[in-house]
Structures are given as structure tokens and as C-alpha cells.
Amino acid sequence: MPEQTKILLVDDHQLIIEGILSFLKDIDNLEIETVNSCDEAFSKIKTSALDNPFHIVFTDLSFDNNNDNVVLDGGEALIKAIQKEEIDIKTGVITGHSEINRVFNVINNLNPSAYILKGNCSTDELTFAIQKMLKGEVYYTHEIHQKLLKRALVEIQMDEVAIQILKELPKHAKISNLEGSVKKRDGSLVKVRAIESKLAKLRTDLQANNNTDLVLKAKELGIID
Template sequence: MSKNLKILIVDDHQLIIDGIISSLKEIGDYEISSTTNCDAAFAKLKQEPFDILFTDLSFDNDTVSAKLNGGEDLIKAIQKEEIPVKIGVITAHSEINRIFNVIQNLKPLAYLLKTKCGATELNFAIQKMMSNDFYYTHEVHQKMIRRASINIQMDEVAIQILKELPNQSKISNLEGIIKKEDGTILKLRSIESKLANLRIDLNAVNNTDLILKAKELGIID
């Protein structure tokens, strides 16, 4: 790239920062700054312009006096202040629901996993980000596709069943509780058929596993 990009890295572990800086030096002559807490990062961004911000999500060194408790708070503050910086996430969080919520709600241009964050991955991410395009680590991209496909399959009846199932000792107890969109009661055979399809969709071995998978995916609380 012709422009000497200014990049700010935010992570509470200096070794992680050093590793990212080392990888960045392999791919470009960037002007790199770093900090280990979100309040300091936000202050830097308000004081001087940066092209790209890479931030972790969780910070172990947050204190009760911290105004911004983690990367998500930092991103929200940046967006609220409309600070013109392109935002990427570099984190160890690979849980599908965490990924989905961060990408859906905060819309970072990049979501990279620390285990995959080498020079090649960073180079791809920066190229995409500077073109106002999105770049997700392959594992993240695959999880987003799966989460989106599950969302499409989740109708109101499925959500009712998944929410109510943990409260009942027997599946037969769901008859009379689960209703169709028109308000009519769903028969037991239809409930059992729906459960069987849900186990297939979520790759669950039994109904207990089904509930765990649904919670992991953020389908139910």
C-alpha cells in the first residue's frame, strides 16, 4: 500500500501485542502504537488519527475505575463518538454465539483468532479493511454461516419447544403448551417430529444435548 498506515493494537497481554507487531513488520512499514487497556486506547484515538484499530474483547486488567470494560465497550464508544478508524477484532473468543453477537451488533471489519493471526492473515485483513470490506478468519466465517443457517430454520414453534423443554420432565407434557401461529395446540406427534429435526439441525445426540447446543448458539438463554 502506498500510504504508511497508522495502526493501534489493544490487548492486555504484552506478549500478544509483541507477536502482532512482529507479524505486521513482516508485511509493511506501518506506524504502530499499542496499549494494554481500553481507556488508554480510547484516549489515544481521540487525540490522534489512526487508520486501523485491532482490539481484543476481554481484558483481565480492567479495574473498578475503568470506564471501558473490554473491547466491546471500546468499539461502542468509538462508534458513538464517530471516530473515523477501521476496527478489527483479534481475540481468543471462538464461541459461535460470541462471534455472532459481536459481528451482528458491532460490525467490525475483521474478526481474527489469536491462534491464526500470522502475517498472512493480518495482510489479508488489512487489505480488506482498507477497502471497507470484511475479513473473518476461516473458522469464524464457517461458524457465521452455520449460525445464520440455523437462524433461518428456527421458526416460532421451534423456539417455543426449546424454551419450554427444560421445564418439563416428559416430552408429553409439552402437548397443550406449544402452539402454532394460528393459536391451535401442537399435537405430541408433531412435537416429537420437530424435536427430531432440531436434533439433526444442531447435531445433538439427545434432548439434553439439544438444549446445550441451543444455548451455546444463543438461540435460547
């Protein structure tokens, strides 16, 4: 780590800030400032960029204290603004959002250096994350890392027919009713036996107990809406 690592912590709930500060205070050589809005955070980051820059900003994703005058309404907007201005600062997310679609979109589109869940936050985890970030590496909390790996694995195994089946499945009381609803790329219809075979493979891949569980897990992974 640098001699003194300057960190900006952004969250609109003071109790959350105090909780995270209680973990950060046990890490050596940190200078920490806090703000409750993304607009204020961006202003601080820009103002200090030349003479006393922040090394890291940790932000939540959702903010409840926004009003009509807000420009940056959440952590994603803050990170985008930082990237647009090409400000040299490591961005990290500390949030309660663990839903895979949100996680995937944030990481895929914004590439933050860290994604940490508030419920798993600790001195050890923050120490490790900060060390990784300052070395130009990324850190995702274990639960997030596992979800991303599982989604990537499922996406590799998924094809157009599988996605059609998963989308159509909740609409029909019987598997046999899916025949005529699912088509191959060439336009030909997929037979019931092939649909049943594909469902069996999907249940194995997603470790689903039944077809209802299969659809729920596909939604959790963001494969279908």
C-alpha cells in the same frame, strides 16, 4: 495499502501483544503502536486524528486490568466510543472470544471490519485482514464465518414452535410430557406426534445425535439460553 499503514494494538496482556507483534513485523509498511487499556487507546486515537491518524485499531474484547477510574472497560466500549465520535478509523477485533452469542452481538451491533481469533492469528491472516480492511471490506476468521453462516441458516429454519420445544425439552423426562406445554401462535396445543416430527427435523438441521445433543447445539448457536 497506503505507503505507511498506522495501526494501534490494544490488549492488556503484554505476552499477547508481543505475540501479535511477531506476526505484524513481517508485514511491510506498518507503523505499530501498542497500549494496554481502552481509555489510553481512545485518547491516542483522538489526539492523533488530525495530524497523524491511525488507519486501523485492533482491540481485544475483555480487559482484566480495569479499575474504578476506567471509562471504557472493554473493546466493545472502545468501538462504540469511536463510532459515536465518528472518527475515521477501521476497527478490528483480535480476541479469544468465539462463543456465538458474543460474536453475533459484537458483529451485529458494532460491525467491526475484522474479527480474528487469537488462536488462529498468523502473518498471512493479518496481512489478508489488513488488506481487506483498507479496501473497506470485512474479514472474519474462518471459524467465526462458519458459525455466523450456521446461525443464519438455523434462524431461517427456526419458528416459534421449534424454540418453545427446545426450551421445554430439558424440563421433561419424556417427550409425551411436552404436550400441553407447546402452543401454536393461535393458542392451540401442539400434539405429541407433531412435537416428535419437529424434533426429528431439528436434529437433522443441527446435525444432532440425540435430543440432549440438540439442546446443547441450540445453546451453542445462541438460539436458546
